[in-house]
Amino acid sequence: MAQNIISSDKIMLNASVENKGEAIRLAGKLLVEKGHVTAEYIEKMLEREEMLTTYLGNGVAIPHGTNDSKQWIKTTGISIVQVPSGVDFGDGNIAYVIIGIAGRGDEHLEILSKLAEVCMEEENIKAMVQATTPEQIIEILEKGE
Template sequence: MTNNILAKENIRLNTTVAGKEEAIRLTGSILVERGYVESNYIEKMLEREELTSTYMGNFVAIPHGTEDSKHFVKESGISFVQVPQGVDFGNGNIVKLLIGIAGKNNEHLDILSNIAIVCSEEENIDKLVTATTAEEIIAIFEGVN
């Protein structure tokens, strides 16, 4: 993943959130602040969550917008929120890592595939949950560790 898609400024470590909605709003607000998406995208992320949970297993959720939210995306980027204490995503699913995605054109498929590869390894999940610097997170996604 290139640095402009996952920059240090896109990463929040050791975060505490009150619940799933706050977690998704935070994940989306990073994308807005960093100029990847327009603010309306956050509502589309919440709408998407209502349709079907973005919980992927292994303590990971990947909040993203609905199909009709593409016009709110200015450029591809991801946000990363680490919640070591976990946040309940319903049905007993606890999330410790939120990875927000904004994909321009069809780039979200490449981004998703990179995330899936990293998150399929339990060892990587443990490292991401316990990482104390943004550089550690980026290194894991770049496969440098």
């Protein structure tokens, strides 16, 4: 994955969150802080979650904005929030890795498919949950390409 899409300063380790809304806000805040999106995008991420869960399986959720949120995306990027104790994404689905996505144009589709490949392998998710540095998480994602 291109260096500017994911970087260690967009990875939060050992986060403790009360609920999925808080987890999504953290993922969105990292994207805002690094200039990928404006603050409005976070609300669209939450709105998207209400419409249909972004829980992917294997302990991973990939929150992203609604179709009408493109205007608030400045550049393509992803953020990662590691929640070792897990957060309930509904229906008993517990997410340990929350990957926030903002994609210009159709770039989010390419990112989603790459992430889905990495996240299909349970050992990759376990490694991301147990990672102690952002670099370890980046390595797992890049190895999966």
